[in-house]
Amino acid sequence: MSNKIMIMRFSALVRVTHWMYAISFIVLAITGFMVTGSALDWLEPLFGGLVGAMVVHRIAAVFLIGAIFISLLVRPAEILSWLKECFTFTENDALFLLTFPYKFVGMKRELPPQGFYNGGEKINSLIQIISGAVLITSGLFMWLAPGITPMWVYPVHVTFMVIGSVGAIGHIYLAALNPITNETARAMIMGDISEEYMIENHRQWYEEIYLGKKKENGKAPA
């Protein structure tokens, strides 16, 4: 590890707010599922029954919304550039998705050069951005104004909870368990990642942005 060149990928702010969002999301998903389904009812004592779980659900919601606000207030430029990138879907991103099924089962394939975020990461971001926006809006209505909240808001909340959870399950698997992608977890914990990984997986970003910078310093690798 020591002789590897490491590249900074995620700033401390992104990492802190990512984990703040992630932990809140998992708590919200579990307590939310306890209210709508029955498969996790055995966890009820952990939260002080269903009544307690509904309180925990609201506390976690405050942290989840807080994570968004903190990141937007502290580093708006960084967050906005992420949003901008997520909403620009290139041809290479689409080509990436064709190789994704192989990646998913741990088979390496030559990737079309990817930007700072690859096509899959963009899709994952979009799933979380859209479902997050819907869940927060509908959830705030259900919490703060149950009297005027129409009935259809409840199934919408549940629907997007399913979409967000399915996205999160895939995301957690790829980041933590899949042997060819789980190196990225380091980027979200330590902040940096090996140059090699960036070349393999984010060639376009590496050549255009990172190498561009390096050439100026006269340290471009062979």
Place this chain on the structure above:
Amino acid sequence: MSRMARLIDITRCTACRGCQVSCKRWNQLEGEIGAFTGSYQSHNDLSPNRWTMIKFYEEKKETGFEWHFRKTTCLHCGDAACVRVCPNGALVQAENGAVRRIEEKCVGCGYCAKACPFGIPKVDLEAKKMRKCTFCYDRITNGLTPACAKTCVPRAIVYGTWDEMAALAEERLVQAKGRYPKAQIYGKNELGGLGVIYVLPDSPANYGLPIDPQISFSLVFWKEVVQPAGKLLIGASLAATAVAFIISRRHAFKQQPSSKMEEGGGQGHE
């Protein structure tokens, strides 16, 4: 046990409100003094402590002034929206038709209050429990009549099997037609047959009842589509990642070392 029902004949009700009192007594619900409602009606609506009450309706018709009194209570629907919506199985339909609430399971979320087409369930926000008419489940399972039916002097509230009450409603309708030509029966066909069959002097809309009560599409969509499909999707994604995990570990041993597995590797991957 066959399905039981109450007949509530509002062409006979005199608004004595004996049912309101006997309900409070039997169920040991504390009295509540409400603000003046603008009429002789005692309160504006039901509450966690008021499971039945008489609502007053004044009607000006060509034939003259009519004053009607409808006992408002849980109608113990055959196909109850509250039972469908309850996220915790706290509302169940008993064999005798009573829509029962299981105290320990109720968390006062209020979904039932939202789903009920008649606005019956009321949530005690402090206790975090919903409360409503129990159909005197404790009495009727022990061979007694519900407290309200027992006390009703003009026999405007009658208790019996659903079939008996449906037949009695037809008899009462014939009697009522003489005085109220537009009289009609409410509750025989609505929502799988209600546990309360009303004899009304006029259209149900005149007495605060929905003409064609429905379980909202959102509720059916939520419970019949979103919930099962959601469970399936979450389960399937967990299963898919588990399978992918096993396959990916097998590949990890076969393939050339990646950058992570061996320093300086990963140049010529597959």
